[in-house]
Amino acid sequence: MMFTVAIDGPAAAGKGTISKRVAAFFGFAHLDTGLIYRATGARVLAGEEALEAARSLRVEDLQRDDLRTTEVAQAASKVAVMPEVRAALVDFQKDFARREGGAVLDGRDIGTVICPDAEVKLFVTASDEIRAERRFLELSGKGQDVTREGVLEDLRIRDQRDREREAAPLAAAADAVLIDTSEMDIEEAVAVAISAVEAVLKR
Ligand code: DC
Numbered sequence: 001m002m003f004t005v006a007i008d009g010p011a012a013a014g015k016g017t018i019s020k021r022v023a024a025f026f027g028f029a030h031l032d033t034g035l036i037y038r039a040t041g042a043r044v045l046a047g048e049e050a051l052e053a054a055r056s057l058r059v060e061d062l063q064r065d066d067l068r069t070t071e072v073a074q075a076a077s078k079v080a081v082m083p084e085v086r087a088a089l090v091d092f093q094k095d096f097a098r099r100e101g102g103a104v105l106d107g108r109d110i111g112t113v114i115c116p117d118a119e120v121k122l123f124v125t126a127s128d129e130i131r132a133e134r135r136f137l138e139l140s141g142k143g144q145d146v147t148r149e150g151v152l153e154d155l156r157i158r159d160q161r162d163r164e165r166e167a168a169p170l171a172a173a174a175d176a177v178l179i180d181t182s183e184m185d186i187e188e189a190v191a192v193a194i195s196a197v198e199a200v201l202k203r
Contacts (some may be wrong), residue, residue: 003102004117005197006110009124010170011073012135012158014181014189018124019106021061021190024195029104033110035078036089038067041075044055050079069144073187077158080108083167090114108162111173120200122193123172126182131155 005022008113011016016032039061043053051182066072079085086109093114105114106152111121126134132152139146162170179197181189 001102002098002100003103003119004200005104005120005122006097006115006118006173006176007104007106007122007124007193008108008110008112008170008172008176009060009122010131010162011155012131012138013126014134015106015124015187017186017190018122018179019104023104025190026102026196026197026201029094029096029099030104031106032105033060033089033091033093033105033114035067036092037076037088038072039064040085040089041077042067042072044079045072045075050082051084051088054079054085057089057092059151060156063084068139068142070139070146073154073158077161080136081161081165081167085166089153108170109168111176112171113168115142120197121173121176122177122179122196124161124179124181124189124193126180128152128156130182143195 005028007015008020019032021031030049036057039057040050040054042064043061093105097105097115111118129152132148132155135155136146136148136151139151159170179189179192
């Protein structure tokens with residue numbers, strides 16, 4: 001069976017957790033496409049040229065344990081502006097989406113560009129302050145030296161760059177289900193996402 005769930009939204013809205021939980025619930029594979037851009041950004045921070053890094057990206061690059069920092073996130077958002085870099089990463093994502101057994105992909109342009117024919121599209125948002133608070137707790141919990149103001153600033157700068165770029169900007173697909181998680185805990189958000197998928201599977 002081929003079945004694609006596309007989950008988009010701004011940074012730290014809850015896409016990652018929702019995607020993992022939806023994939024586990026239905027037995028689908030999951031790809032966090034932000035990791036591809038983060039891995040490319042990390043190699044640029046280490047001195048490589050962006051397009052070269054994107055073209056030679058390997059699975060091991062996605063498994064690095066240093067990709068979840070605000071520095072790497074900013075580098076990812078910057079390489080993601082370049083149309084050639086995005087183009088180099090398209091096939092990998094499309095192949096993943098059409099794998100046998102179902103797939104969940106989360107990112108910024110999955111429902112609009114990578115998988116415009118996805119069976120389910122979700123757009124997950126939350127207020128800036130709530131996203132910043134959640135990301136602050138996550139990063140400080142991992143021992144990273146971050147402040148609430150610094151995390152909020154990082155999210156706002158990235159969201160603006162991600163929304164305003166020419167190539168595949170962050171946007172909800174016209175047929176996406178909007179999920180605002182500002183007033184939901186994670187269990188509620190996951191339940192809403194699972195019901196949206198179930199509604200389509202039952203058809
Ligand atoms: O989801 P994330 O925060 O790990 O993503 C990091 C950056 O990568 C994000 O700010 C923009 C870019 N990105 C993108 O342009 N397209 C995607 N599908 C996923 C991420």
